[in-house]
Amino acid sequence: PEENSPSKSQRVILSLGSEDNHKRLFHPDGLIFEKGKRYTLVIENPSNETHEFDSPGLVAAARSSQVNVLDGYGGTALPVAIVVGSPDELVVSPGGTVEWTFVPVKAGSYEMICDVLDQNNKTHTELGMKGTIIVR
Numbered sequence: 001p002e003e004n005s006p007s008k009s010q011r012v013i014l015s016l017g018s019e020d021n022h023k024r025l026f027h028p029d030g031l032i033f034e035k036g037k038r039y040t041l042v043i044e045n046p047s048n049e050t051h052e053f054d055s056p057g058l059v060a061a062a063r064s065s066q067v068n069v070l071d072g073y074g075g076t077a078l079p080v081a082i083v084v085g086s087p088d089e090l091v092v093s094p095g096g097t098v099e100w101t102f103v104p105v106k107a108g109s110y111e112m113i114c115d116v117l118d119q120n121n122k123t124h125t126e127l128g129m130k131g132t133i134i135v136r
Contacts, residue, residue: 009038009101016092017047024124026112029131033104040101044073045092050116051124053090057110058133062102070097104135
């Protein structure tokens, strides 16, 4: 069907922090993808802090097609840059969005972390901003 054609991808939204001051978390903190399907992971940062989406295991287990950098978040955000290749680390400024289109090719469990440092020199991951991505 249409879902599996190369031009179509399933959109999955991941928020880095939130507007209501729950800053250092991934929402949701667990994602599930199916091997061989095409996804666009929409990584939004509605918080007032810079955050990072880092999942080296997933990046290594996926075939990336492109990364779009948007000028905001939500339905009115427009692309301002396209990156071709693997997104080893995605640093997203407050109010920004990055869309990563990829196909997971290897099943497994992969962590997602945020290596941004806070004012006390602790990473956001150390402060609880972590999650799990399952590819089945």
